[in-house]
Amino acid sequence: MRDFDHTFFQNRACKYFPCHKGVDEEDFNCLFCYCPLYFLGERCGGDFSYTESGIKNCKSCTRPHGNDGYGYITGKLKEK
Numbered sequence: 564m565r566d567f568d569h570t571f572f573q574n575r576a577c578k579y580f581p582c583h584k585g586v587d588e589e590d591f592n593c594l595f596c597y598c599p600l601y602f603l604g605e606r607c608g609g610d611f612s613y614t615e616s617g618i619k620n621c622k623s624c625t626r627p628h629g630n631d632g633y634g635y636i637t638g639k640l641k642e643k
């Protein structure tokens with residue numbers, strides 16, 4: 564198991580773990596359980612879609628939870 568630090572955290576006791584498919588469980592990062600990039604709308608760069616009622620849907624996106632989730636999120640937040 565990976566060591567926890569300020570860039571990585573897991574909560575395997577969560578009943579939803581792993582909440583997104585497509586990331587190896589050993590590398591699954593729970594740090595950004597609620598993605599801080601949601602407010603960026605289409606500029607988040609993630610794999611979102613829209614529901615029929617026009618709500619941004621992040622169900623298929625693994626960017627915050629992947630091996631470099633921390634780097635991706637903090638990098639995007641630094642963009643202007």
Ligand code: SF4
Pocket residue numbers: 598599600601602607608609610611620621624625626627
């Ligand atoms: S989870 Fe993915 S699609 Fe949703 S806001 Fe974050 S980066 Fe964008």
